Amino acid sequence: MRRTVFTDDHESFRTKIREFVEREVVPVYPEWERAGLVPRALYRRLGELGVFVIEVPEQFGGAGESSYKYQAVLREEIARAGVSFGADVVHTCLVQPYLLEYGSAEQKRRWLPKFVTGELMTAIAMTEPGTGSDLAGIKTSARLSADGTHYVLNGAKTFITGGVQADLILVVCRTAPIDPANRRAGLSILCVDTTSEGFAVGRKLEKLGLRAQDTAELSFTDVKVPVANLLGQDGAAFSYLTHNLVRERLGAAVGAYANASAAIEFTLDTLRQHYPDGVDQNAKFVLAECDTEVAAAQAWVDRALDLDETGALSAADAAKIKLFCTEVAGRVIDRCLQLHGESGYLLDSPIGRLYADIRVNRIYAGSSEVMKAIIAKSIGI
Template sequence: MQRKPLEPEMELFRDSARRFFQTEIRPHSERWREAGIVDREAYLKAGAAGYLCMWADETHGGLGLKDFRYEQILIEENAFHGDSGYFITLHSRLVAPYFEHFGTPEQKQRFLPGFIRGEKILAIAMTEPDAGSDLAGMKSRAEDKGDHFLLNGSKTYISNGILADVVIVAAKTHPDNPHGVTLFIVERGMAGFERGRNLKKMGMKSQDTAELFFRDVKIPKANVLGQVHAGFYHLMKGLAEERLIGACGNIAAARVAMEHTKNFVRNRKVFGKPLSKMQNTRFKLAALDAEIEIAQTFVDRCVEVHNEGKLSSEDAARAKLYTSELNGRVVDEGVQLHGGAGYMDEYPICRLYQDERIHRILGGTSEIMKEIIARSILD
């Protein structure tokens, strides 16, 4: 089914974004993958092109583009022509909006221009060794010392953990309330803030993912983001969009995997004829194609509803659950239809398979998504 047409200016934006990812990102992908980290310059180039924090007001150097479809276009074109580890949406739409929603005027003026230009790279630190989806189990603590907070604890699996200049850190500040969490702005160079190793991962290898350590880090009161003890609820505000971002990326990646698989089975000969002529191949890919088209329609509708400010946590969970599971089926079938070639790292389907697996975990596991949906229909 043909997707709903975009406005002419959005089509021009897509063309521009495609050229950016083809010329500025894809040529470096292999090197970044080997290094386990992207170049900082890639953020500066995105900032110069106007692709970072596009929603930000012009007073801070942004474009004032609130329509989420612009970000959806970037997600799609990066999947088609860029690099999975070049996750600028994490910077622009997962972390920076906390400053827009909860930052003081002074914090916005101090930080947003650097985020928009790509001079300061963002990360958010919630996950701990014993606290992933269950944030109430976090052990990081921050004590109010009058003119500052004293932060202690550690975080793990933090995307952009090595590159980040500014990290939003969630820590408990109310010992008697498991949801008494506060968000803190931790900046590169603060005494006691240390980074661990760049963790080796199954996929998304060019995305730096690190352990972070906080040992008596003095956080000035000016670096408290939002209300004290209200951080848990601040974090909840961004979850629907985070899951929509995941859904947009999942369906785009599934399309890429389908294209690679279709091209392979058309050229691979089995018993004297193309694999694409075998009924088993045709039926499997036809079924997955139908699922992709249906999922795309639902995701696009979620984007429309989100632009209206009405996307529910349940619909975001449905989109994230279905697309991540679908992406898993597409890449798995793609590897199977590639045969031995699918297990070779030089083939794109192998890397897509590796990259996909995390998407049923990050942003809330499939099991958490099911529980959110179940509560809406059963409780």
């Protein structure tokens, strides 16, 4: 199906990213996976390529674009090559919206110029041991000092993508005790400099997939955070967190679709190599079914990208596209691995990596079960 969602500028960006990935990422990607993170120099290169500037205002060194479509192009090209850029997606798609929407003018002047160059890498710390999807259950706390100049932060976070290499971490914490009548109240976001005394990176977690993307446990022991590093208003964090979920879930859907599409291409290449005289009917039928599902996911993604650009993508729509695309990706990649046979079960094969990487898509940015609850509520049940 012919796509109309991207312009010539998007396609020029695609060409630049594709050439960079093929030349500088694919040859060394196995080393990054073995190390469990990408080299810090990669982020500086992404800064040079303009990956981090897209949505940042021009006065801070950015390009001032509001469209998510450039990010969609980037995710498609990464998936096409079977690689990742480490924690770049957290930097640009999760942290950046918070800084742009809720950062003060002073905070933007302080952080964004180095944000766009990759000199200052960021992460966001929400999840805690035992909290899972229940953000209202956050226990990490921050107490305002007697003189009102700083907060004293204590607690622990886990599953923090980019936590090993981040220079600035947006930490969701309690600045007021839990109110049983409104557990969502009293949450704030503090921007923590990772050179602060009392901050520590714990284990770098060994994950099933996304092995070149560092994920860590973090701890905070009497960390002093200047009041100037409070993002937005004290106690307003829960509304901030929900505000960005539509774009976050769109991103998960785009990544899922792109990986499912890549799985079909990897499988076609493998089958053509092994069966130059033609594949059997079963493989044809399996790939026909997969291609049809991916075409439907692509149509959803393209429509959602257009809606997002006008601000018309609703929370329910984002939940639907996230649920549909991540479930499609899980089915399609599983079927494609089956067609590879034993070779597909190897982690150094593109389809094997995809199989491991895609599983988390049905968990992060809200699990499939959470998406179903949102959708059910939207239809009045």
